[in-house]
Amino acid sequence: MSHPEPHAALQALSTQLGPELLLTDDFTRGLYASDDTPRRCMPEGVLFPKTHEQVRDIVAIARQYRVPLVARGAGSGNVGGALPLPGSLVLSFECMNRILDFDPVNRTITVQAGVITQDIDQLARSQGLFYPPDPGSAPYCRIGGNLAMNAAGPKAVKYGVTRDYVLALRAITGTGAEIRTGSRTSKGVVGYDLTRLLVGSEGTLALITEATLRLLPAPNARATLRVCFDSNVHACEAVARVMAGHITPSALEFMDHHAIEAIRATGAASDLPPETRALLMVEADGEASDLPRQIRALEQSLQGPGLLELLEARDPDAITALWTARKSLSGAIKRIAPLKINEDVVVPVTRLAELLAEIERLTRHYELPIVTFGHAGNGNLHVNLMVHPEDKGEMARAREALLQLFKAVLQLGGTLSGEHGIGTEKRDYLPLELDPATLAVMQGIKRQFDPDGILNPGKALPMRS
Template identity: 70%
Template sequence: MKALPTLRAALGSERVRDDPETLALYSHDETPRSCTPALVLFPSCHAEVQAIVRIARRHGLPLVARGAGSGNVGGALPVPGSAVISFECMQRVLDFHAADRYVTVEAGCITGEIDALARSHGLFYAPDPGSNPYCRIGGNLAMNAAGPHAVKYGVTRDHVLALRAVTGAGEEICCGTRTSKGVVGYDLTRLLVGSEGTLALITEVTLRLLPAPEARATLRACYPDSASACAAVQRVMAQRVIPSALEFMDAHALAAVRAMGAAADLPAATRALLLVEVDGDADSIPRQLHALQEALAGEGLLELQEATDQRAIAQLWAARKSLSPATKAMAPLKINEDVVVPVSRLLELLLEIEAIARDQQLLIVSFGHAGNGNLHVNFLVHPRDKAEMTRARHGLQRLFHQVLALGGTLSGEHGIGSEKAAFVPLELSPESLALQRGIKALFDPEGILNPGKLFPEV
């Protein structure tokens, strides 16, 4: 490879790897596919990222940015002949101002550790993806990650004040401000968050922090069917108290966690479950709980449990926390979609999912962030069963068409990557796609940043 000597001169031989063991380790993310890259690069600062991009542009070397590799849509999947840029050597906290409620970190910082730093000063970082203990903030920025508490606190993009990045042309770009207000020029900060590393490589980010809630409490509501649970979701979201989390589990999700020994205390007739959390000043918790209890206590409620101390809260959340390993144990492959519909259309979506499962003879497990209408629809399949995989593809097509017909969107927090790129024209018009491809060309004229992701190949 022609770029290899120059890259080694820029980074040092130890941080430019082409040995088979390293290439294999970085050949995949959480998707079932893999592709062996030509190189894996480990920059340690912004200047080295800029040097890499400039070298790559001269040699036409595709670059794929990688955080922890925890994404499940192929966003960090290498392409043939590419170099993976791992940000794991860039974990410094560059600036922290508790008084101004912000922190500036490098892209390789672990998201949970950022939150821990903030909490040690009475603050917190609100976005909480399920991979929080090990995912890196750069990957969160790339996919605009969220989590259960997005219903109250929003997604990653809502907590980014400023960025430092390197475009595909090798140019440094600094955008945003460290203040909560700022309207000078186009909002490039919000454009780059969620762009999946296709426009620029984010090296540093300034994040907005919030005062940590003084107390929290959780309610677990059990229902005999999804219709009763969805009606309760609508009642919860129609009243004045905004829950900090509102999670849903369908009958198949409950069966999965029951098989692992979790949720043993649920009423036997439970076929749908809601977890509702509130937070804030300690004095406000009883009032919030009362309002939510009234909203949850409609037709079909089988049981309502309340938890206000940390241990009891953890026990109520145990079933939800065990869902990922529980579903993975049910089949060799989990195709995890994260579609979103308006909250008022959630039941219609669930009924369509049941129809798809019945018509295509598939096992589909659904759960997710009901307060946002964001449902994780998991097709549990056997990849060696060609007939089943064909039925799954038909089911996915039907799912996506129904989501859009209900006024929804194809992805709420996982991104598009390579796995969903072919479906993007179902949602975006040709005019919108053309405009977005034009933006890509401005930022990345040679098309070297994460090729094959976000949009279908022309």
């Protein structure tokens, strides 16, 4: 394979696109050198295409000069998916932010990849619809990044993840082929499901330029329960009862006592019963007249050993107040240590208590603060190892703890990532979960879509051995 020639590529790109869509100054390159991981790598330049055709031209030139392309939405991912590589170009989708079609009757919306996720939801809501996937970054992340990572959020427990709302894609593969996948209809089985093959592939197979998304009728009311328990075990038993029950909540969030203490240290959540060691936030949505029935059923499931308090809120202000504790968490835990290693593991809901017991063991054994919270209804916990990056001993212990955590998750029938993806951060752990034959099939697909390895190389899959 010939040598990468980033400078020749930059010259060709500047000629092809015009200089205003390509920035190479230090300030801009610095802005695009990192994502929400602590790593940093300066790209050779940053591209801002506005159209599908410009993305196609960029791929052709990148391929000609063997220059890696790192697709980027808002750079809010936390596994290094959008992290530049040495000698790479960042392809930012920020300027591809047009709504191409909005069809409320057929409940579809077609957008360029750089549209902000929350803008899609807001436009849908203007017509009584909504876009269910709700990552925490929705106010600023881009739909292309959500598609690349198969993003999710609290609502996934009832409504599913990004993958479940994608009808059709337009994309450019690593060979420069322009493909269209799926159809705009709500059903379709023509050819292989390339749509879902691209969703979650982290920009390693093709660059998604446009997407047609499915929308749902918006629930017009919601109610929230804040439920305090005396232990992880009792909270997890309640989660399992809820998920075995008739009413699926629209959110079922968990916080462990480390998370509660972090919030208390900020002065928030002063109204929690003092003996609270685990907290659930449970939400139901639907039509206002139907909420009491749902809430009654959820309350019934939540009743059980160790329940300390159950508060209910139906009006928006009261709901906001109940969520305050949960929302203050991200800020609160930064006080514990400067860096959080933010994991995103999943186990079957019946195994949550065992996972939490193992996390407690790890926090003691490795003398590391670990703060755990997340989407308990999906068995999807965010496990945050709080560390000081300059403390080499602590970092070594954290790496060892992570490996133990991942092994425990797999032992419990779980998976290494529920919604954050693999990127660079979990890449080397994949062989713990995927057997060599399955990995080889994935690597074969990568080679087929991107034979020159120019699309986000080294992400999502272990490097080829």
